[in-house]
Amino acid sequence: MTATTQAVAAPAPSPVLAFLKRPLVVALILIAALLVLGEILSPGFASAQQILRLLIVAALLGIVAAGQNLVILGGREGIDLSVGGVISLSAIIAGNVMNGADSAILPAVLACMAAGAFIGLINGMGVTLLRIPPLVMTLGMLGVLQGLLVVVRNGIPSGFAAPGLSRFVTQPFLLGLPGIIWLWVAIGLLMAFMLTRTVYGHRIYAIGSNEQAAYMAGVPVKAMRISLFMLSGVFAAITGICLLGYSGSSFANVGEQYMLASIIAVVFGGTPLSGGKGGYTGTMAGALLLVILQGILTTVHIDESGRQMVFGATLLLLMLFYGRGRAMRG
Amino acid sequence: MSTATLPSPRPGTLKRFVERYPFLPALVIAFVLLALNGLYQPRSISFTGITGLTKTYLALMMLAIAQTYVVYAGDIDLSAGAIVSLVNVVIVVMMEKMGGTGFSVIAALVVGLLTGLACGIVNGVVVAALRLQAIVATFATSIFFTGLALYVMPVAGTPAPATFWRTYGGRFFEIPFVYFAVVLLAVVLYVLARTRLATQLLAVGDDAQAAFQSGLPVTRIRIQGYALCGLFAALAAFCITGDTASGDPLVGGKMTLFSVAAVVLGGSALSGGFGTVVGSVIGALIIGLINSLVFFVGTPSEWQNLVQGLAILVALMAGVLVGRRARA
Numbered sequence: 020m021t022a023t024t025q026a027v028a029a030p031a032p033s034p035v036l037a038f039l040k041r042p043l044v045v046a047l048i049l050i051a052a053l054l055v056l057g058e059i060l061s062p063g064f065a066s067a068q069q070i071l072r073l074l075i076v077a078a079l080l081g082i083v084a085a086g087q088n089l090v091i092l093g094g095r096e097g098i099d100l101s102v103g104g105v106i107s108l109s110a111i112i113a114g115n116v117m118n119g120a121d122s123a124i125l126p127a128v129l130a131c132m133a134a135g136a137f138i139g140l141i142n143g144m145g146v147t148l149l150r151i152p153p154l155v156m157t158l159g160m161l162g163v164l165q166g167l168l169v170v171v172r173n174g175i176p177s178g179f180a181a182p183g184l185s186r187f188v189t190q191p192f193l194l195g196l197p198g199i200i201w202l203w204v205a206i207g208l209l210m211a212f213m214l215t216r217t218v219y220g221h222r223i224y225a226i227g228s229n230e231q232a233a234y235m236a237g238v239p240v241k242a243m244r245i246s247l248f249m250l251s252g253v254f255a256a257i258t259g260i261c262l263l264g265y266s267g268s269s270f271a272n273v274g275e276q277y278m279l280a281s282i283i284a285v286v287f288g289g290t291p292l293s294g295g296k297g298g299y300t301g302t303m304a305g306a307l308l309l310v311i312l313q314g315i316l317t318t319v320h321i322d323e324s325g326r327q328m329v330f331g332a333t334l335l336l337l338m339l340f341y342g343r344g345r346a347m348r349g
Numbered sequence: 350m351s352t353a354t355l356p357s358p359r360p361g362t363l364k365r366f367v368e369r370y371p372f373l374p375a376l377v378i379a380f381v382l383l384a385l386n387g388l389y390q391p392r393s394i395s396f397t398g399i400t401g402l403t404k405t406y407l408a409l410m411m412l413a414i415a416q417t418y419v420v421y422a423g424d425i426d427l428s429a430g431a432i433v434s435l436v437n438v439v440i441v442v443m444m445e446k447m448g449g450t451g452f453s454v455i456a457a458l459v460v461g462l463l464t465g466l467a468c469g470i471v472n473g474v475v476v477a478a479l480r481l482q483a484i485v486a487t488f489a490t491s492i493f494f495t496g497l498a499l500y501v502m503p504v505a506g507t508p509a510p511a512t513f514w515r516t517y518g519g520r521f522f523e524i525p526f527v528y529f530a531v532v533l534l535a536v537v538l539y540v541l542a543r544t545r546l547a548t549q550l551l552a553v554g555d556d557a558q559a560a561f562q563s564g565l566p567v568t569r570i571r572i573q574g575y576a577l578c579g580l581f582a583a584l585a586a587f588c589i590t591g592d593t594a595s596g597d598p599l600v601g602g603k604m605t606l607f608s609v610a611a612v613v614l615g616g617s618a619l620s621g622g623f624g625t626v627v628g629s630v631i632g633a634l635i636i637g638l639i640n641s642l643v644f645f646v647g648t649p650s651e652w653q654n655l656v657q658g659l660a661i662l663v664a665l666m667a668g669v670l671v672g673r674r675a676r677a
Contacts, residue, residue: 155669162662282485331496332489
C-alpha cells in the first residue's frame, strides 16, 4: 500500500457517484423505491396511516439499534447479542412496576434503565477486564437473561402497560405524530450531536479505529468501552418499555427478534461491523428500510415459507450495496 | 504488565502441554462435570446413562465440529442451525415419500448430505466470494434456509420411518449404534485434521493477508470451510432426526448459538487461526453435562434455565481465559 499504487488504483470518482454511494443516500433511495413497490403491490401501503405505523415499528428497532451502533462503532469486534434479552426483561419489569397505573410510569422507566445499564456494565466488564470477546460475552449473557426470564415469568404475572405509555407509543402527540417518534428523533439528534461534536463521541471513533493509538493519546479505553455497553443496555431497555406500550402487555421473549435485526439495521446504515466509522443517521434509515421491507412482505399474500425466502434473499441483495470487504491483493 | 518485568522462566511442562493440546482445560471441566453428575445421580454415569447422553448430544457435537471449520478461518456461520432444520425436513419427507424402506433411507441420506453441502457452498460464496460480513450474511442465509425448510414441511410432526430411528437408537453386536457413529466420526476427524485443508483454513484464520501473499487461494479455502461446515451440519441433522424421530422445520434454530458456545468452550479462538475440533466436541459435551447436572442436582424447574445459563457463561469465561494463557 504505497502512495504510488494508491494513486494508480483509485482515479478520483465523480462527485455525483460518490454522493450516490454514501450509505445514507443508498438507504433513502431504497426506502423510496420500496415504498413505491409496496404501493404498487398493495394499494394503500404508502398511505399516511400505514407510514405512521411503519415509523412506530421502525422507532422501536431504531432505538435499540442506537445502542448496538455505539458498541459496534467502538470496534474490537464489538457486538451486543444480549439486547434481545434486555428488551424482554425490560418489558416485563415495566409491566409489573407500572401495572396499568400512569403514576408508576416514571419509576418503571427508571427501574428498566437501571437494569439495562447493570447488564451492560457486566457485559462491558467481561469484555474489558477479562478480555472476553464481545460475541462470546454477550452470547453467554443472552443465555443468562433467557433463564432469568423463565424465573421471573413463573414468579410474577406479566403485568400490563399504563394507558399513558400506550398513548405515548400509539396515539398522536404533536403534529399528528406519536411521542415515540419524537423520542426517536430526539435520540437521533442527540446521537448525531454526541458523535460529531463531543469529546466522548470522538473518543468512540478513536477506540474503534485504533485502540492502541487512542490509549497512547490518553483515552480511557476500558471505561469508554464499558460505557458503550451500558448505553446499549439502556437503549435496549427503552425499546423494551416502548414495546410494552405498543403491545399492551409483555409476552414471552418479545425481544428475541431484535437481536440480529438491530445489527442488520446498523450494517444497512453504513457502519461496518469492524467499527471505527459510520454513524447513527444511517442506522435510522437502515431501521426504516428493514421495517418497510418486512411490511411489504406481510402485505403481499404469500406463504410464510416464501416470505422468509424472499426476505433472506433480499437482505443478501441489499448487503451487496454496503461496505463489502476489500479484495485480497498481493 | 507485571509479568513482563519478571524474568521469564522456561515454560512449565503443564503450560507446554496445554499449548500442544488446547482442549485439555475443557477436558478437565468435562471430567469434573461427569464426576459431579455421578455424585448426584450414580445412574447417569452408567453405561446406559452415557449412551443416552451421547445419543442426545451427538447432534450438537456434530454442529460444533461444523462450526469449528469456519471458525478456523476466522469466519462464523449463524445459519448452521437452519441447515440442520432444512436437512432434517428434507430427509424425513423424502424417506416418507419413498415408503420408508432401507433403500429410501440411504437415498435420503445422500440427498441430505448434498443439501448440507449446497447450503455450505452458498454461505461460502456469499461470505468469501461476494465479501459480505459473515455475521449478517449468514444470518440472512439462515432466514432463507428456514424459509426453504418451511416450504418442504410447513408444520412439524411428520414421523421418520422406524427403520431410521430404530437403527440410530439400536444396538449391533450388543453395542449401541451411536458408539459406532462416534468411532467413525473419530476416524473422519483424524483424517481431516491431517488434510491440507485443515492447515490452510488455520493459515487463513491466522493472517489472511499473509496466506494470500504466500500463494494460498484464500477465497476458495474459505468456501471449502463453509462447505465442510454444511456437510457436518447435515450429519448433525441425521443425528437429531434419529433422536427425535420426526421432522421439524425449526428444530435446529436454537442450536446455532450453542454450537458457537461449544467451539469457544473447546478452546478455539473465534478470531481464527487457532483451535481443535476435539475441543469443540468436548465443548458440546460440557453443555450437555451442565444441562443434566442442573437437572440431577434438583434445581427447581423454573430455575434450571438460569442456572444453566450462568454455568455456561462461567465456563465460557474460563475457556477464554485459560485458552489465552496457554497461547500467551
